[in-house]
Amino acid sequence: MHRMIVSCAVLLALTACSVNPVTGKRELTLVGEATEIQMGEQNYLPMRQSQGGEYDIDPLLSDYVQGVGQRLAAVSDRELPYEFVVLNNSVPNAWALPGGKIAINRGLLTELGSESELAAVLGHEIVHAAARHSARQMEQGMLLQGLVLATAVATSDSDYGNMAVGGAGVAAQLLSSRYGRSAELESDYYGMQYMARAGYNPEGAVSLQQTFVRLSEGRRTDWLSGLFASHPPSQERVDANLKTAAALPAGGESGEERYRRAMAKTMAAIPAYEAYEEGRKALADNNTALALQKAEAAIQQLPDEAHFYALRGDARLLDKKYDMAITNYDSAIRRRSEFFYYYLQRGRAYERTGNDVAAESDLEKSLTLLPTAPAHLTLGQIAARRGDRSRAIEHYRVVAQGEGEVAQQAQSDLVRLDVGENPGNYVQKRCDPGSDGNLVVSVRNATQLPLRNIAILVTYNDGSLQRQMERRVSGTLAAGAVASVATGLGPYAAGSACPVVISNAQVAE
Incomplete structure (x- = not known):
C-alpha cells in the first residue's frame, strides 16, 4: 500500500x-x-x-x-x-x-x-x-x-x-x-x-x-x-x-x-439462426446455391429477421445479379432500418449497376452507423470517377492504413490518383557518400505497384550560386525495389541534410 x-x-x-x-x-x-x-x-x-x-x-x-x-x-x-x-x-x-x-x-x-x-x-x-x-x-x-x-x-x-x-x-x-x-x-x-x-x-x-x-x-x-x-x-x-x-x-x-x-421465442428460433449461420459459411466458401437454400429455410422459419434477407442479397451480389440483390437489401432495410450492413451492401450493389447517386447515398448512410473499409473504398472510387480528386484521396487514405484486400485496393487506387502530384509520398529517398565521396541518392518504391519515370531534383551550391540538377532512374522500379543514382556532386558528408526531393513518378501500366 x-x-x-x-x-x-x-x-x-x-x-x-x-x-x-x-x-x-x-x-x-x-x-x-x-x-x-x-x-x-x-x-x-x-x-x-x-x-x-x-x-x-x-x-x-x-x-x-x-x-x-x-x-x-x-x-x-x-x-x-x-x-x-x-x-x-x-x-x-x-x-x-x-x-x-x-x-x-x-x-x-x-x-x-x-x-x-x-x-x-x-x-x-x-x-x-x-x-x-x-x-x-x-x-x-x-x-x-x-x-x-x-x-x-x-x-x-x-x-x-x-x-x-x-x-x-x-x-x-x-x-x-x-x-x-x-x-x-x-x-x-x-x-x-x-x-x-x-x-x-x-x-x-x-x-x-x-x-x-x-x-x-x-x-x-x-x-x-x-x-x-x-x-x-x-x-x-x-x-x-x-x-x-x-x-x-x-x-x-x-x-x-x-x-x-x-x-421461449428465442429458443424456438434457434433452427432458423442455425440455417442462417450455415448459409453464411456456404457464402464464405463461394457456394451461393447452398447459401440461397439456407437463407430460404431461415426465412420460412422466421420471416421477420432482416439478416436472412441480407444473406440472400449477398448471394445474389456474389452471383452478379445486382437488381435481385438490391431487392433483398430493400427487404432487410424495411425490417431493420438502422443497421449499417444493409446500406453498405445495397450501396455496393447500386455502384455495380452504375447508379452512383443511389450508391453514394447508401454508403454515406452506412458510415454514420459504422465506418467500414468497403464503404470508404467505394466512395473513393465514385469520387474519383466524377473528378473529385481531394474527396477520393480522403476516402482512400482512411482505408489504405489497414490490411487485407480492400486496403490493398485502396493503396493502389491512391497511388494511381496521387503519385503524379505528390511523388515524394510514394518514393522514399536516402542520401549517402559514395566511394568517391560524392552524393549517391537511393530511392525506394514504397508502393505495391511498379513505377517509372522516377526523377530526383538535387539542390547544390555552385560557388556563390545555388543550383538544381535533375536525375532520372532508368527503367521501371518494381514494388519495394531500390535504385541508386550517382549525382557526381560532392564532397558529401555522411549525416548531412539530404538536398533531394522526388520530383516525378508514374505508375508503370
Missing part, C-alpha cells in the same frame, strides 16, 4: 490516484469518470453495430434482460448510467464498456438455464465496468496504439461481425483480449455479492462456471472465439465461487421458469 501511495505521488502530474469503489483499493487512473463514461457512450453504438446489431425480434426479451441488469446495478458499488442490450449474434459472448455499457449475445442467452445464471453473467460484467477493468484495458490500448478511441476507422474487409470500427475498432480488440486472472476472480466475487444483495441465488454463478469449464474442455470453436477468449474459465474460478457462495446467505431466487418463459 505504501508503494502505491508513493507511486501516486510520483505520477500525479500525469495521472490521478483514486479509491476503487468496488474493492476499496487505491489505484492509478489515467482518465476521470466523465471521460470514462464518454468512452463508453462513444463506442456503444459502433460496438453494437459491428457485432450484429440489436436483437429486436423479441423486444420483451430485451426488456427482461434490461430489468435483470438494472436490478443488479441498483445494488452495485458504483453509480453509472448502466445500459444492457441483447445483440443479434450467435457467438456466446458478453462484454462491458467503460461507464456501464453492457451487452450479451443471443448466442449466450440460449446456453443459460435460469435467471440466476443470467444474473451471474450480468453481475460479472457490471463489476468489470464498476471496478474499471474495461476502462483500464482501453487506457492501455490508447497508450500502446497511440489512438483516441473515437478516431480509429474500420479497415477490415471481412464479414460484418469482424469489421473494426471507430473507437470500437480498438475497443473490440481489447474486449476480445483476456482479462487478467485477478480481474476475473474479482468480478466473480463481487458479482456474486451483487446477486445476493439483489435477491438471487448465488449458486447460479457456481453452476455457470461449472458449465463453462465443461464447455471449454470440449473446445467448441464458437465458445473459444467468444466468451472464453476474454473470460477464460478455470477450476480455480469454480472453487472460488463455491467458497464465496458458502459465505453468502443461503437461498435466493433461481428464476428457472421465469427464464424459460422469457426465452
Whole structure:
C-alpha cells in the first residue's frame, strides 16, 4: 500500500490516484469518470453495430434482460448510467464498456438455464465496468496504439461481425483480449455479492462456471472465439465461487421458469439462426446455391429477421445479379432500418449497376452507423470517377492504413490518383557518400505497384550560386525495389541534410 501511495505521488502530474469503489483499493487512473463514461457512450453504438446489431425480434426479451441488469446495478458499488442490450449474434459472448455499457449475445442467452445464471453473467460484467477493468484495458490500448478511441476507422474487409470500427475498432480488440486472472476472480466475487444483495441465488454463478469449464474442455470453436477468449474459465474460478457462495446467505431466487418463459421465442428460433449461420459459411466458401437454400429455410422459419434477407442479397451480389440483390437489401432495410450492413451492401450493389447517386447515398448512410473499409473504398472510387480528386484521396487514405484486400485496393487506387502530384509520398529517398565521396541518392518504391519515370531534383551550391540538377532512374522500379543514382556532386558528408526531393513518378501500366 505504501508503494502505491508513493507511486501516486510520483505520477500525479500525469495521472490521478483514486479509491476503487468496488474493492476499496487505491489505484492509478489515467482518465476521470466523465471521460470514462464518454468512452463508453462513444463506442456503444459502433460496438453494437459491428457485432450484429440489436436483437429486436423479441423486444420483451430485451426488456427482461434490461430489468435483470438494472436490478443488479441498483445494488452495485458504483453509480453509472448502466445500459444492457441483447445483440443479434450467435457467438456466446458478453462484454462491458467503460461507464456501464453492457451487452450479451443471443448466442449466450440460449446456453443459460435460469435467471440466476443470467444474473451471474450480468453481475460479472457490471463489476468489470464498476471496478474499471474495461476502462483500464482501453487506457492501455490508447497508450500502446497511440489512438483516441473515437478516431480509429474500420479497415477490415471481412464479414460484418469482424469489421473494426471507430473507437470500437480498438475497443473490440481489447474486449476480445483476456482479462487478467485477478480481474476475473474479482468480478466473480463481487458479482456474486451483487446477486445476493439483489435477491438471487448465488449458486447460479457456481453452476455457470461449472458449465463453462465443461464447455471449454470440449473446445467448441464458437465458445473459444467468444466468451472464453476474454473470460477464460478455470477450476480455480469454480472453487472460488463455491467458497464465496458458502459465505453468502443461503437461498435466493433461481428464476428457472421465469427464464424459460422469457426465452421461449428465442429458443424456438434457434433452427432458423442455425440455417442462417450455415448459409453464411456456404457464402464464405463461394457456394451461393447452398447459401440461397439456407437463407430460404431461415426465412420460412422466421420471416421477420432482416439478416436472412441480407444473406440472400449477398448471394445474389456474389452471383452478379445486382437488381435481385438490391431487392433483398430493400427487404432487410424495411425490417431493420438502422443497421449499417444493409446500406453498405445495397450501396455496393447500386455502384455495380452504375447508379452512383443511389450508391453514394447508401454508403454515406452506412458510415454514420459504422465506418467500414468497403464503404470508404467505394466512395473513393465514385469520387474519383466524377473528378473529385481531394474527396477520393480522403476516402482512400482512411482505408489504405489497414490490411487485407480492400486496403490493398485502396493503396493502389491512391497511388494511381496521387503519385503524379505528390511523388515524394510514394518514393522514399536516402542520401549517402559514395566511394568517391560524392552524393549517391537511393530511392525506394514504397508502393505495391511498379513505377517509372522516377526523377530526383538535387539542390547544390555552385560557388556563390545555388543550383538544381535533375536525375532520372532508368527503367521501371518494381514494388519495394531500390535504385541508386550517382549525382557526381560532392564532397558529401555522411549525416548531412539530404538536398533531394522526388520530383516525378508514374505508375508503370
